[in-house]
Amino acid sequence: MRGMRRTLIAGIAASLLVSAAGSAAAQDEGPIKVGVLHSLSGTMAISETTLKDVMLMLIEEQNKKGGLLGRQLEPVVIDIASDWPLAAEKAREMYEVNGVDAVFGCWTSVCRKSVLPVFEELNGLLFYPVQYEGEESQRNVFYTGASPNQQAIPAVDYLMNEEGVERWVLAGTDYVYPQTTNKILEAYLQDAGVAPEDIMINYTPFGHSDWQTIVSEIKAFGSSGKKTAVVSTINGDANVPFYRELGNQGVDAADIPVVAFSVGEEELAGLDTSPLVGHLAAWNYFMSVDTPENAEFIETWHAFIGSEERVTNDPMEAHYIGFNMWVGAVEKAGTTDADAVIDAIVGVEVPNLTGGTAVMLPNHHITKPVLIGEIQDDGQFDVVWETEDLVPGDAWSDFLPESAVLEADWTAPINCGNYNTQTQTCGGAQAAAN
């Protein structure tokens, strides 16, 4: 009898589901809306405007191919004006007013953190395209930029092995991404046998423009006879005066190389790079990478933006990968429904622009190659080293003792963003956000 009842309930539930799906399908006539949530004004506009443009281009290209599930895509662009509480408001507006099915957006970690609760509450999808500090994995977010093990750690390895660096300056802007990354790097370097007095950590405010003291401190730190390098997590506008001061004070890349995690082709556009030749950047993509996919992407970009001068950069590739993964997952699921897409997207493979394949992992990070490039005098990077294999993104750093035991896995049966492998318990979303 009881079994009878159970099948009955299951049957009713199933039929309800089917009808729900049917009605959903009925509603889903008309275009699929894709949210683009970037700052088009304020301090972050410098970086994010390009990402908005690349999203419009990707959507246009997809529409040329006949759209998605037979429907056209329609971009919904909202400016968040470099204002993070506003970003949360606008994310809500995207879902509740505009009815988008997925959102591509944010640049800074603080933006991501402030919109997270909205996506969680409304069960949305956010594709976040920028390298970040890790220590996070959320069911509704897909991290298509690099986590520290896909950028910072390989860069430090390169300097240690190829350049023989023994003394390290970790210089960053004073906020969450540099602080967390430097914490991980410090632990990693000390594990590798670097003495604490051979590590100098320095933070500067946002938009710092007077680098005289710090550059001379770096010079002094680097004159001890041990090979010294600077690992820079300096963000945004502060980079141009920093590199200018380096050039003017005659810090030669052959003596003290600077490897940067936030400086790409776009940031170098406002700079005469001839005094900077040889300084390094670690990314997962460079415009100079010579592959047919990349050549096509650059050509499409130039045609779309109407200028041969415009450069492409790593977060643009991340949007390219993220968008194609979302398209792949929607096609696989046959619907734009968030739960179905979240289930379908794990394992989706799309080609990246540097000649490999990106796979969405269960922790909502992706596999990436790591490239080390040296700045050239034309403002481009020349790849001097790359990882042999693709590096899977790690949500929780293996080099921080409290994070090393954590794993993120959004597939059954774990379904958790911060699963403790020792206690075999899930820490919950709150812990993940901290």
Added chain:
Amino acid sequence: MLYVAPLWPAGHLSRKGGDHSFLCRIRTITVLAKRTACLISPLAGEMAGRPEGGAKERSPMSLFAGLLAFILLALAILPAHAQSVEDLVRQLPDGSFSDRGRVVQALAATGDARIAPLLESLAAGDLNVIEETGRIVTTSGRGDTVTATDALTGEEIGEVASAGVERIRVNNSLRRAVRTAVGQLTLMSPDAGTRMSAARAMFQAANPDNVELLDEAIAQEENPAVLQIMQEARAVAILRSDAEPAAFAEAVDVIVARGDRQALGILQAALSSADADVTPTIDAGISAIQRHLQLLDVGQNVWYGISLGAVLLLAAIGLAITFGVMGVINMAHGEMVMLGAYTTFVVQNMIRASFPELFAWSLAFALPAAFLVTGLIGIAIERGVIRWLYGRPLETLLATWGLSLIIQQAVRTTFGASNREVSNPFWMSGTFDFYGIAITWNRFWIVIFALVVFAGLLFVLKRTSLGLQMRAVTQNRRMASSMGIRTPWVDAMTFGLGSGIAGLAGVALSQIDNVSPNLGQGYIIDSFMVVVFGGVGNLWGTLVGAMTLGVLNKFLEPYAGAVLAKIFILVFIILFIQKRPRGLFALKGRAVDA
């Protein structure tokens, strides 16, 4: 290490039990050839998997082999030389960076005169390889075909398809190898400048193997400055070898005399390998250098403070007019600075396009242009907005803040959100040394410029009729008006002057900061701070305020870090204003209450 085999018969033989130290000792071969043999044979020894010490035992057999090696080398040196350089050059593109660094070393060891320029163009990234033939070339021209020239012989090859030409990659470690190699090769160049950089390279990459080469160079050297660097390079090389105590002590003296931070690092490193009787000398040297450096640090910080003060002065001085003299809280002041910087960008672009020969003096054209552009915009803002709001500070604040947002977004729409490139002219790049204090040229000129602008403004206020009218209007508007002064016109001119000076500041700031729509935002708070701290309405107060804050900030920064230093300064100003609400130099008398 394939490259060793075809080139160096001596290397071959020494592998079969040859004695490379024997070769090294043969005096008849020139220094370079000797260096080569010494350089190559340990490599060969490594290749054979034999510990290096093995070469020290000298059996009759190995003596014979060594002799044979010498004869073969002597016979082969001319033809093999020509052959080997070509072959070595062909190996430049392939292999790991460290292997290629060894190719560079081997190339330098050939002593061929063509190698130094070749290596320099390698480091500059100008060398290419034609994939089909493996020939190393430099190319000129752009497009589908380029004109190739053989990099070694200078022979013209003609047009080749650019798809078949690949640039040879260099990284920092290879650049270092090139720098050392070029240093070795050009140490006896006829040009003193080249010798100087060669000596510096030898100092950077000091290596005990180079002592003899340096000795020879020192014996020939006549230029005292170059000679000094060479002797320092030799001293470092000796400190890194296991030299006799006498030579060691002598080298320590040379390095102590150098007395800079690098010297300190070298001495600290030498401490570990020094004999007990030299140790006190090194210790004394280290502490002498440290004392000297501490003194220099103070001087350096004063200079940094002055240069930061000059930037603050430039940013604030226009505000000292609009806020200080007129009492208008102008939140759009920073945007005037930004517009001045963008004017520089536009002027530089026009000059680059039309009169490239004048480019070095582009800033001279940008200054009047920026002054005019921002001055006119200032007048328009005064006439259009501010004159309706006199006596209503809160509304003025809001209106000008709104204006600042409008101007920012307008610039963003016109020029794009990303940074624009404004170049430093050659006379604003690099550093010069002032009694051990490194002074960058761009900061130096900005300090001079700030003082000139300050003096010019004082002149306008004190010595011209416009200045007289401005002061009259500020002190007593109604009285000035009754005396026949057109006060609205004076208001507009004053605001225009303040804005124009902000534009001039923008030209200067474009040389050290980003030219982006956000440029002004970074300076507005600092500017207000300087004007309020210095005393509203007093130009000298602005000067002293800017310099004080600059120097204070730079002395705090090394101890507290940049973030805390900024906070301390803010706290300091808050406390200071509590004590002296009118700032450092308060205006006295009736004008204050007017």
